[in-house]
């Protein structure tokens with residue numbers, strides 16, 4: 001770090017040989033990793049082997065009324081555009097769930113909502129007609 005607070009170089013270390021060096025640069029991109037921040041979900045939701053929420057293609061989790069999109073459930077794309085799209089789908093499903101809840105009441109919590117209709121109440125209808 002220079003006197004002006006800007007990056008000037010980074011120190012590198014070859015983890016195989018142990019060789020250390022310096023690489024001059026004026027920018028650093030921090031890689032934060034791919035592990036999902038899932039502490040809140042453990043023990044309540046079905047997670048895959050890497051800790052992502054398991055959802056179906058209608059963004060449903062194993063708990064009725066809980067839908068998910070974005071990096072918490074996506075282990076493949078992990079991009080802003082895909083996360084926004086998945087989040088939009090999950091939001092539409094949430095709206096639909098609340099409407100169904102209001103008109104039909106709470107679904108049976110003993111049944112996995114991914115086994116039958118949207119939000120665990122009736123068979124999935126295309127959402128495009130809204």
Ligand SMILES: Cc1cc2nc3c(=O)[nH]c(=O)nc-3n(C[C@H](O)[C@H](O)[C@H](O)COP(=O)(O)OP(=O)(O)OC[C@H]3O[C@@H](n4cnc5c(N)ncnc54)[C@H](O)[C@@H]3O)c2cc1C
Pocket residue numbers: 030031032037040069070071072078079080081083084087
């Ligand atoms: C350094 C970096 C560079 C990237 N560059 C690109 C790029 O160039 N192009 C691209 O398309 N994508 C890029 N990505 C990926 C992109 O940022 C993510 O795909 C996207 O932000 C995921 O959106 P999300 O809503 O799923 O998760 P996030 O954006 O991570 O949002 C999750 C939110 O949940 C909050 N949260 C977590 N736990 C709790 C809790 N217990 N209670 C309440 N809130 C909680 C977090 O604070 C956060 O605000 C980059 C990511 C990083 C880290």
